[in-house]
Amino acid sequence: MDESAMEEGSVSARAHRWGNFKMELRDIFLDIDKNPYHETDNPMGIINLCTAHNGAIADVVIEKLNQSSLKQWDASMLPYTPGRLGIPRLRSAIAEFLTQELATPEPLDPDKFCIAGGVTSLICMMGYVLCNDGDTILTPSPLYGAIPRDFLFMPNVKTYPLPLNSKPGVSGTEPFELTVELLEDALKRAKAEGHSVKALFLTNPYNPLGTVFPQEQVLMCLQFCKRHDLHCVVDEVYVCSIYDPDTPHSSLWGFNPDQLPDKSKTHVMWGLSKDFGMPGTPVGAVYSWNPTVISSLGHIVDFMQVPHFIQMAMAKLLEDRDWVQNVHLATNRRLLRESSEIVMATLDEIGVPYVKPSAGLFMWANFNKYLQENSLKGEKALATSFLKNGIAIPSGAAFYYDNEYGWFRITFTVPRGQLVEAMKRLKQACMSQPGTKVE
Numbered sequence: 001m002d003e004s005a006m007e008e009g010s011v012s013a014r015a016h017r018w019g020n021f022k023m024e025l026r027d028i029f030l031d032i033d034k035n036p037y038h039e040t041d042n043p044m045g046i047i048n049l050c051t052a053h054n055g056a057i058a059d060v061v062i063e064k065l066n067q068s069s070l071k072q073w074d075a076s077m078l079p080y081t082p083g084r085l086g087i088p089r090l091r092s093a094i095a096e097f098l099t100q101e102l103a104t105p106e107p108l109d110p111d112k113f114c115i116a117g118g119v120t121s122l123i124c125m126m127g128y129v130l131c132n133d134g135d136t137i138l139t140p141s142p143l144y145g146a147i148p149r150d151f152l153f154m155p156n157v158k159t160y161p162l163p164l165n166s167k168p169g170v171s172g173t174e175p176f177e178l179t180v181e182l183l184e185d186a187l188k189r190a191k192a193e194g195h196s197v198k199a200l201f202l203t204n205p206y207n208p209l210g211t212v213f214p215q216e217q218v219l220m221c222l223q224f225c226k227r228h229d230l231h232c233v234v235d236e237v238y239v240c241s242i243y244d245p246d247t248p249h250s251s252l253w254g255f256n257p258d259q260l261p262d263k264s265k266t267h268v269m270w271g272l273s274k275d276f277g278m279p280g281t282p283v284g285a286v287y288s289w290n291p292t293v294i295s296s297l298g299h300i301v302d303f304m305q306v307p308h309f310i311q312m313a314m315a316k317l318l319e320d321r322d323w324v325q326n327v328h329l330a331t332n333r334r335l336l337r338e339s340s341e342i343v344m345a346t347l348d349e350i351g352v353p354y355v356k357p358s359a360g361l362f363m364w365a366n367f368n369k370y371l372q373e374n375s376l377k378g379e380k381a382l383a384t385s386f387l388k389n390g391i392a393i394p395s396g397a398a399f400y401y402d403n404e405y406g407w408f409r410i411t412f413t414v415p416r417g418q419l420v421e422a423m424k425r426l427k428q429a430c431m432s433q434p435g436t437k438v439e
Helices: 002-009 015-017 023-035 056-065 088-101 119-130 147-152 178-193 216-227 292-302 307-320 321-349 377-389 416-431
Strands: 113-116 136-141 158-162 198-202 231-235 268-270 284-290 363-366 407-411
Touching: 056 307, 056 321, 088 113, 088 119, 088 307, 088 321, 113 119, 113 292, 119 147, 119 268, 119 284, 119 292, 136 178, 136 407, 147 158, 147 198, 158 178, 158 321, 178 198, 178 216, 198 216, 216 231, 284 292, 307 321, 321 363, 377 416
Parallel strands: 136 158, 136 198, 198 231, 231 268
Antiparallel strands: 113 284, 268 284, 363 407
């Protein structure tokens, strides 16, 4: 028996399916890991504008986490964590924080939350609970490139991308607007192709566009799901990172529950990884008005459990409302706004159009004019050129967007000095493309 055959027989077919799954974002991370930027130790390394991590706010968060009150252990943390849904103190702290921050019509109920190890874990868990093996979820594209992986690996749920048009429509639709016509058409096509569609999945604020769905669009999606007896799952992990003061949130928690077309099939997720810059300590929460869904999540959360100590520390952090509101969130929104302006100024200078962002850690920009050929090959070549110039920026292919070539997501939440240097490298990379005229 040859070596490859022995390797193939040593793990399950399921493991092989995972191993063969193509994930563009993962491949870019490998390139970054080989040569990471460091201001003094490796200034010629690759600056990471790929990972949606808010490194710009790190100093503020670290100062808080190093307070002695957040590092205290006690005997209650040593046994198994009580309760399946997360410790009551953290569920209450999250409920109170989001109730105040989002000005919800009624206080959120701590017993409608389930705590798990980040939103990635929650996507996996929701796939298990809401879908059968081999079912499908609809989701607009471009989409965060790990969503298909998160649904597929454990629950074996398929993702059916619904491409949004980057151009204004003849009927007056805006670029990248999600319409009921697009939803209905996608569902019809998916069913015709043999898919058993069980849910619609949204990220709001929208990753990778950096925009916020208007509330009427969210309601339209909920009504669509009600008509077709589908679940609606909304990832709101960036909901407290809306930095444009003229852009209101459209959180599901902002609706009066009686306004929801089908509360029993409406579910929303949030976590501390993005709004608090802590993806390395993943803590996520899913909220459902359906008690059977919450109970079912409680049966599997042991596999995605957050350590008791971490849950307690996060509860204490969120309970400090003065720090959260007046130090952390205020500083974070200012830094997000300033960083987005730095990137927009560079894109304007080199003639790259973009979707003007209002939330999140990134923006969606169209580098089509710098492609050597209008194809996937041309897009990948430009991504490679960015890497050679010391910046990692993922292309549209990493976000399941093949409507049009040349779109890239730029994460701008690296420390300011790195961002300024990255923009110099970005301009250099674009100006070095064959046939480009330096103006």
